Amino acid sequence: MLDEKDVALLELLQENARLTVKELSRKIGSPITTTHARLKRLEKEGFIKAYRAILDPNKLGFNTLAYIFISFSREKGLDQRKVASEIAKIPEVQEVHIITGEWDILAKVRVSNVDALGELVVNKLRNIEGVEKTYTSVVLENVKESTKLPVRASQVEK
Secondary structure: OEOHHHHHHHHHHHHOOOOOHHHHHHHHOOOHHHHHHHHHHHHHOOOOOOOOOOOOOOOOOOOEEEEEEEEEOOHHHOOHHHHHHHHHOOOOEEEEEEOOOOOOEEEEEEEOOHHHHHHHHHHHHHHOOOEEEEEEEEOOOOOOOOOOOOOOHHHEOO
16 A cells, blocks of 8 residues: 555656655655655555656657557467567557457557558558458547556555
Protein backbone atom coordinates (compact mmCIF):
# COMPACT_ATOMS: atom_id res chain seq x y z
CA MET A 1 0.00 0.00 0.00
CA LEU A 2 1.03 3.57 -0.57
CA ASP A 3 1.02 6.30 2.04
CA GLU A 4 0.39 9.99 1.38
CA LYS A 5 4.08 10.80 0.89
CA ASP A 6 4.45 7.94 -1.62
CA VAL A 7 1.49 9.31 -3.58
CA ALA A 8 2.96 12.82 -3.45
CA LEU A 9 6.29 11.49 -4.79
CA LEU A 10 4.58 9.62 -7.62
CA GLU A 11 2.56 12.71 -8.56
CA LEU A 12 5.67 14.92 -8.57
CA LEU A 13 7.68 12.44 -10.63
CA GLN A 14 4.90 12.13 -13.20
CA GLU A 15 5.06 15.90 -13.66
CA ASN A 16 8.86 16.11 -13.74
CA ALA A 17 11.09 13.06 -13.33
CA ARG A 18 14.18 15.30 -13.42
CA LEU A 19 13.55 16.68 -9.94
CA THR A 20 16.45 15.91 -7.63
CA VAL A 21 15.99 13.92 -4.43
CA LYS A 22 16.69 17.16 -2.57
CA GLU A 23 13.89 18.96 -4.44
CA LEU A 24 11.51 16.04 -3.96
CA SER A 25 12.25 15.84 -0.24
CA ARG A 26 11.59 19.56 0.17
CA LYS A 27 8.29 19.34 -1.72
CA ILE A 28 6.96 16.40 0.33
CA GLY A 29 8.43 17.58 3.63
CA SER A 30 10.69 14.59 4.32
CA PRO A 31 14.42 14.26 4.95
CA ILE A 32 16.56 13.56 1.87
CA THR A 33 17.61 10.10 3.11
CA THR A 34 13.99 9.11 3.79
CA THR A 35 12.90 10.38 0.37
CA HIS A 36 15.74 8.48 -1.32
CA ALA A 37 14.73 5.29 0.54
CA ARG A 38 11.09 5.79 -0.52
CA LEU A 39 12.12 6.19 -4.16
CA LYS A 40 14.24 3.04 -4.06
CA ARG A 41 11.33 1.11 -2.47
CA LEU A 42 8.85 2.40 -5.06
CA GLU A 43 11.26 1.35 -7.82
CA LYS A 44 11.92 -2.07 -6.26
CA GLU A 45 8.20 -2.73 -5.75
CA GLY A 46 7.51 -1.81 -9.39
CA PHE A 47 5.44 1.33 -8.83
CA ILE A 48 8.07 3.20 -10.83
CA LYS A 49 8.86 1.21 -13.97
CA ALA A 50 11.31 3.60 -15.65
CA TYR A 51 12.42 7.18 -16.13
CA ARG A 52 12.21 8.41 -19.73
CA ALA A 53 12.31 11.50 -21.87
CA ILE A 54 9.05 12.06 -23.74
CA LEU A 55 9.98 13.30 -27.20
CA ASP A 56 7.88 15.54 -29.44
CA PRO A 57 6.97 13.30 -32.40
CA ASN A 58 6.20 16.27 -34.69
CA LYS A 59 9.63 17.85 -34.15
CA LEU A 60 11.16 14.51 -35.15
CA GLY A 61 9.03 14.19 -38.30
CA PHE A 62 6.50 11.66 -36.99
CA ASN A 63 3.51 13.81 -37.97
CA THR A 64 0.96 11.03 -38.49
CA LEU A 65 -0.57 9.11 -35.60
CA ALA A 66 -2.85 6.15 -36.29
CA TYR A 67 -4.51 3.28 -34.48
CA ILE A 68 -4.65 0.00 -36.35
CA PHE A 69 -7.18 -2.65 -35.43
CA ILE A 70 -5.92 -6.10 -36.36
CA SER A 71 -7.79 -9.35 -36.88
CA PHE A 72 -5.83 -12.44 -35.92
CA SER A 73 -6.08 -15.68 -37.91
CA ARG A 74 -6.59 -18.63 -35.58
CA GLU A 75 -5.80 -21.12 -38.32
CA LYS A 76 -2.48 -23.00 -38.47
CA GLY A 77 -2.24 -23.13 -34.68
CA LEU A 78 -0.77 -19.64 -34.42
CA ASP A 79 -0.44 -17.97 -31.03
CA GLN A 80 -2.05 -14.54 -30.70
CA ARG A 81 0.59 -13.33 -28.22
CA LYS A 82 3.38 -14.28 -30.65
CA VAL A 83 1.66 -12.37 -33.45
CA ALA A 84 1.29 -9.35 -31.13
CA SER A 85 5.00 -9.66 -30.23
CA GLU A 86 5.95 -9.65 -33.92
CA ILE A 87 3.86 -6.51 -34.45
CA ALA A 88 5.61 -4.90 -31.47
CA LYS A 89 8.99 -5.36 -33.20
CA ILE A 90 8.08 -2.82 -35.92
CA PRO A 91 9.93 0.39 -34.91
CA GLU A 92 7.04 2.74 -35.75
CA VAL A 93 4.69 0.79 -33.46
CA GLN A 94 4.49 2.48 -30.05
CA GLU A 95 1.91 0.27 -28.37
CA VAL A 96 0.34 -3.15 -28.95
CA HIS A 97 -2.67 -4.41 -27.01
CA ILE A 98 -4.64 -7.65 -27.16
CA ILE A 99 -8.24 -6.47 -26.93
CA THR A 100 -11.82 -7.69 -26.73
CA GLY A 101 -14.55 -7.09 -29.29
CA GLU A 102 -14.62 -7.47 -33.05
CA TRP A 103 -10.86 -7.00 -33.38
CA ASP A 104 -8.12 -8.95 -31.65
CA ILE A 105 -5.15 -6.58 -31.48
CA LEU A 106 -4.81 -2.79 -31.38
CA ALA A 107 -1.58 -1.04 -32.38
CA LYS A 108 -0.68 2.63 -31.97
CA VAL A 109 1.73 3.80 -34.66
CA ARG A 110 3.56 7.01 -35.50
CA VAL A 111 4.91 7.63 -38.99
CA SER A 112 6.01 10.62 -41.08
CA ASN A 113 2.95 10.77 -43.37
CA VAL A 114 0.07 8.81 -44.90
CA ASP A 115 2.37 7.26 -47.52
CA ALA A 116 4.60 5.89 -44.76
CA LEU A 117 1.49 4.61 -42.98
CA GLY A 118 0.41 2.75 -46.12
CA GLU A 119 3.90 1.27 -46.44
CA LEU A 120 3.81 0.11 -42.83
CA VAL A 121 0.36 -1.49 -43.11
CA VAL A 122 0.77 -3.11 -46.53
CA ASN A 123 4.43 -4.13 -46.50
CA LYS A 124 5.17 -4.76 -42.84
CA LEU A 125 2.04 -5.42 -40.81
CA ARG A 126 0.06 -7.47 -43.32
CA ASN A 127 3.11 -9.62 -44.05
CA ILE A 128 3.22 -10.90 -40.46
CA GLU A 129 1.93 -14.46 -40.36
CA GLY A 130 -1.35 -14.52 -38.45
CA VAL A 131 -2.48 -11.01 -39.41
CA GLU A 132 -5.74 -11.64 -41.25
CA LYS A 133 -7.03 -8.09 -41.84
CA THR A 134 -6.53 -4.55 -40.60
CA TYR A 135 -8.59 -1.41 -40.08
CA THR A 136 -6.69 1.86 -39.76
CA SER A 137 -7.93 5.00 -38.04
CA VAL A 138 -5.83 8.14 -38.57
CA VAL A 139 -5.85 10.71 -35.77
CA LEU A 140 -6.89 14.14 -37.08
CA GLU A 141 -6.27 16.10 -33.88
CA ASN A 142 -4.72 15.13 -30.59
CA VAL A 143 -6.73 16.66 -27.73
CA LYS A 144 -4.98 14.85 -24.86
CA GLU A 145 -2.09 12.44 -24.68
CA SER A 146 -0.56 11.60 -21.34
CA THR A 147 1.40 8.98 -19.49
CA LYS A 148 0.14 10.33 -16.14
CA LEU A 149 -1.92 8.05 -13.92
CA PRO A 150 -4.45 9.46 -11.43
CA VAL A 151 -2.92 8.22 -8.17
CA ARG A 152 -5.78 8.57 -5.70
CA ALA A 153 -6.24 8.81 -2.00
CA SER A 154 -8.14 5.49 -2.13
CA GLN A 155 -4.76 3.87 -2.84
CA VAL A 156 -3.30 5.48 0.29
CA GLU A 157 -2.70 3.61 3.52
CA LYS A 158 -4.67 5.13 6.42
